[in-house]
Structure formats: structure tokens, C-alpha cells
Amino acid sequence: MPCATVWPAVSLRTRNQFLSYLRRWGTKTQTRLSHIFGLILNPCVNTLWILLLCQNGFMNRKEGFIMSNKFNYRSVYAPYFKQFIATKQSHGYVTLRTEWIFLELDKFFLGRNVTALGITREQVEQWRATRINDAPATIYTKYSVLSQFCRFLCKVGYDSYIPRMPVNPAKNSFTPYIFSNKEMAAIFCACDNLRLYDRHMSTIQFIIPAIIRLLYGTELRISEALSLKNRDVDLEKRSIHIRKGKNGEERLVPLSDTLAKVLKQYLHYRDKMPLPHIFDVNGFFFVSPNGTYCRSGSVYTWFRKVLAESGIPFQGDHKGPRVHDLRHTFAVHSLVKMAKSGMDLYYSLPLLSVFLGHKSLGATDHYVRLTAEMYPNILKDQKGIGAYLFPKPNNLAYDGNN
Incomplete structure (x- = not known):
């Protein structure tokens, strides 16, 4: 197919995007160009196969999962x-x-x-x-x-x-957005119904259903989830190994059976893409179709689309809802579930603290306060932890100079 018959049918945006893509990959083969354009214009060709063909036959690129060096300091310091x-x-x-x-x-x-x-x-x-x-x-x-x-x-x-x-x-002046169970169900449904309208090999749309469920179901931070390597995820033992969390702490995070099933489904489709290092133990678990590292900014962008599809307004100006609010939501939901099951939160709080990767209980008790404000009837019988976390003013000792 000669290129002359292809260009008129291509929109200016698609043409510019594809040429930019070619320049980035450095190809100069006219014949290959015409074949790929023919495939792109063919509505019968599945987008995934276009991506696979570009990776396997059209583009030869050495993928090392290495981010560009943004921090090129040049001053005297x-x-x-x-x-x-x-x-x-x-x-x-x-x-x-x-x-x-x-x-x-x-x-x-x-x-x-x-x-x-x-x-x-x-x-x-x-x-x-x-x-x-x-x-x-x-x-x-x-x-x-x-x-x-x-x-x-x-x-x-x-x-x-x-x-x-x-x-x-004041650290406690910020109140995170806590999704309701109904809103979480809507978010999961919206993730599953996402559609890809632009054929970009750098898109991370196909990881969104899995990573949103992972963030909510494990309370991982987005940086921890995107930094996971293949060796860190053991679906047979139902665990994730966080080697270097926010505080430099190492921890094991358990996976539920349903969440493990979701990740297996993600791997089933991910492993079909002929990407270099896709099976390497040190390769990233979550990758884009061109094999590169997934950036948190892309997850934020897709999450806002999910919120819109779910009917949940995005307020902006650091007011959320944010991706990180999934972590806050699961912490609160976990405390509510423990309280409903009759567990003593005084003894359960250290378990949640370790699960979250906190260094101290002080970082975790904020969730108890938040849960008490949102679900006062649920925690009314938790007298033990209430006396510990919410002491009455007459029980407090004050310094006369304060």
C-alpha cells in the first residue's frame, strides 16, 4: 500500500502523533511505514495486535525499564x-x-x-x-x-x-475523602468499562482495573504499587513484598483470593505482549504496552476519568478525591469491619499499623478518629480504645507554661 493513498484518510492529529512516534523510535523504512499505516487505518485490526506488531516486527527497541535522567544538576552545588x-x-x-x-x-x-x-x-x-x-x-x-x-x-x-x-x-486539618461501599462498587465498574479511543503505546489504561483494586485491597501507596517488580508479587503464596516503603521499611502484604485472581487475569493479558524483559524477576510488574515504567501521573489522569464515569465529582485544588484516598478508605473500612465483628480495636490497631507500614501507632490513630466521626454508633462500645485515644480533658496533665 503506497503512502500516498494513506495520508488523505488520516486525521492531522493522528498523522502528527504517528510521525512523532516514528521519530522517537528512529525508523527510516518506507515500506514498513506503509504497512503499519495500512493496519492502523483498518478498523478490523485489534488495537492490541497493532501494539504487538509495532513491538515485535516494526520497532526494535531495547527496553531496560529505566526512567530518563531528569535530575541533571548543573549549578555549583x-x-x-x-x-x-x-x-x-x-x-x-x-x-x-x-x-x-x-x-x-x-x-x-x-x-x-x-x-x-x-x-x-x-x-x-x-x-x-x-x-x-x-x-x-x-x-x-x-x-x-x-x-x-x-x-x-x-x-x-x-x-x-x-x-x-x-x-x-496542622497535619490533622486535612480530611481525606472516604469512599462509601456504593462508590467503591461504582469505581470498580467504571474501571472495567474503560475504553481506549486513542492508540498510544504508552497508555496504561489496561492496568487500571487491576491497580485500582490493588490500591484499595492492600492499602499500598501508589509509589509502592508502581515500583513492584515481578519477584515481589507471589500469587501462589498470596503475598506482596514491599522492599522499600515510604519510611524505608520492608514488609509483607497479604492478598485476598479475589485480589489474587484479579492480578492473575492482568498477568494473563500482560504476558501476551512480546516485550523484552517481561518475565525478568527484576522487571516491573505493572508496565505500559511498550514495556516502560508506569508513572503515577498517568494513574491520576485515568482515576479522574473513572471518577467522572462513577458520578463522583472531582473538586481539585488538593481537595480530591485522590488516588491516595483509596488507602484511607480501606483503613476506615477495615476498622469498621473489625468493630462490627466484635474485635477489640485496642489490640487490633497495632496490626493495622503494621499492615499500613506506619512506624508508630500515632500515625494510625488518625484513622480511628476519622472512623469515630463517620461511624459514631459503631465505635460507641469500644471503651478500651476510646479511653486510650480520646481522653477526657480532666484526665490530661497540663504544663503551666503552655
């Missing part, structure tokens, strides 16, 4: 940013947020042609003046990272101004 991050990582800390903050600082110092090492108070104030759109919680996080880095510079021999931390926004 570049080696110290890298050294600081390496030190944090060696102690088990997750540094992704720190790396992004350093990238922002790197651009700031580079834009002002800073060549002398040692951060001054004036530089901190100038940088702060540029962050007019950051939320208070974001500013607090950035100041925390900057303060740590300034202390690090002092230790390696470069005197720096250590900024004073701003007021910490």
Missing part, C-alpha cells in the same frame, strides 16, 4: 546535591521529593550565576520570594530540605545560613 542524596539513600530514605526540590534550587542558583559555595540568608529570601504559588505545606517541606542541606554544607566546610522553619501547617 550539583556535586553536593548528589552527595547529600546518596547519603540519605544509604540510610534507607526515599529521596524522590528531595531530588525535585534540589532541581528547583539548582535552577535558582544557576539562574543567578551563583559561583561561591555557601548559602546566604539573602539567597534564601530571594528564593522564597519566587515561591508565591506554593501551598503552606509545600513551603514547609521545601524549607525542611533546604535546612538539612545547609547543615550538610556546614559540616563539609562551607558556612551557610540555616533558615528558620516556617509554621508547620
Whole structure:
């Protein structure tokens, strides 16, 4: 099929997308181009087979599941940013947020042609003046990272101004969105009914039904779920191995029989795609059709579509509902289920804390408070845990200076 007969039938958007795709893959074979375009225009050809053909016959690409190097620091502080991050990582800390903050600082110092090492108070104030759109919680996080880095510079021999931390926004002021059982059923139904209208090999639409159920059924964080390797998921033993959670903690997460069945169904279709390293133990469990790592931003985008299909309004402006609210929802639903079954939450709370990957009960008791507010009748008989988590004012000891 000559290309001349193909182009008129192709929309401008499809044409530009496909040419961009070809340039990205670096093909120069005109014959192959015409054959692939013929397939794309054929409505009888299944989208999946187009993806398979592009992977297996048309495009030859070495997939290493490696993300692009976004953190290319170029300022005078570049080696110290890298050294600081390496030190944090060696102690088990997750540094992704720190790396992004350093990238922002790197651009700031580079834009002002800073060549002398040692951060001054004036530089901190100038940088702060540029962050007019950051939320208070974001500013607090950035100041925390900057303060740590300034202390690090002092230790390696470069005197720096250590900024004073701003007021910490109240952590308990934010109330997560807790989905009802009816809303969760609608979300699952919407996930199963998603349709793909654009043929992009980078789309992650086909993982959405599985990953949404996984996030709700295991309370995993989105970063933990997307970082799972094939070796971490044992469907025979019904368990998931989280090697490096948010707090650098390692834990095993059990899978229910129904959730294991969902993941097996996902693998059944995923493994049909002839992708390099698809069966490697160190390959990612969740991948896009072109074999690359699935990004959290793509999951957020699809989740908003799911919310719209479910009739659940998305408020925006950090008000949700968010993907992370699936984790909050299951925590509350778990507590409600335990309370209804007659379990003493005083003894059950540590189990939930470990399951969530929290370092302390203090991080978990927020869910109990939230459950008590939403389901007061359910927790009214939980006197033991009520006295522990909700003490009366006359039982509290106050410091006269406070």
C-alpha cells in the first residue's frame, strides 16, 4: 500500500502523533511505514495486535525499564546535591521529593550565576520570594530540605545560613475523602468499562482495573504499587513484598483470593505482549504496552476519568478525591469491619499499623478518629480504645507554661 493513498484518510492529529512516534523510535523504512499505516487505518485490526506488531516486527527497541535522567544538576552545588542524596539513600530514605526540590534550587542558583559555595540568608529570601504559588505545606517541606542541606554544607566546610522553619501547617486539618461501599462498587465498574479511543503505546489504561483494586485491597501507596517488580508479587503464596516503603521499611502484604485472581487475569493479558524483559524477576510488574515504567501521573489522569464515569465529582485544588484516598478508605473500612465483628480495636490497631507500614501507632490513630466521626454508633462500645485515644480533658496533665 503506497503512502500516498494513506495520508488523505488520516486525521492531522493522528498523522502528527504517528510521525512523532516514528521519530522517537528512529525508523527510516518506507515500506514498513506503509504497512503499519495500512493496519492502523483498518478498523478490523485489534488495537492490541497493532501494539504487538509495532513491538515485535516494526520497532526494535531495547527496553531496560529505566526512567530518563531528569535530575541533571548543573549549578555549583550539583556535586553536593548528589552527595547529600546518596547519603540519605544509604540510610534507607526515599529521596524522590528531595531530588525535585534540589532541581528547583539548582535552577535558582544557576539562574543567578551563583559561583561561591555557601548559602546566604539573602539567597534564601530571594528564593522564597519566587515561591508565591506554593501551598503552606509545600513551603514547609521545601524549607525542611533546604535546612538539612545547609547543615550538610556546614559540616563539609562551607558556612551557610540555616533558615528558620516556617509554621508547620496542622497535619490533622486535612480530611481525606472516604469512599462509601456504593462508590467503591461504582469505581470498580467504571474501571472495567474503560475504553481506549486513542492508540498510544504508552497508555496504561489496561492496568487500571487491576491497580485500582490493588490500591484499595492492600492499602499500598501508589509509589509502592508502581515500583513492584515481578519477584515481589507471589500469587501462589498470596503475598506482596514491599522492599522499600515510604519510611524505608520492608514488609509483607497479604492478598485476598479475589485480589489474587484479579492480578492473575492482568498477568494473563500482560504476558501476551512480546516485550523484552517481561518475565525478568527484576522487571516491573505493572508496565505500559511498550514495556516502560508506569508513572503515577498517568494513574491520576485515568482515576479522574473513572471518577467522572462513577458520578463522583472531582473538586481539585488538593481537595480530591485522590488516588491516595483509596488507602484511607480501606483503613476506615477495615476498622469498621473489625468493630462490627466484635474485635477489640485496642489490640487490633497495632496490626493495622503494621499492615499500613506506619512506624508508630500515632500515625494510625488518625484513622480511628476519622472512623469515630463517620461511624459514631459503631465505635460507641469500644471503651478500651476510646479511653486510650480520646481522653477526657480532666484526665490530661497540663504544663503551666503552655
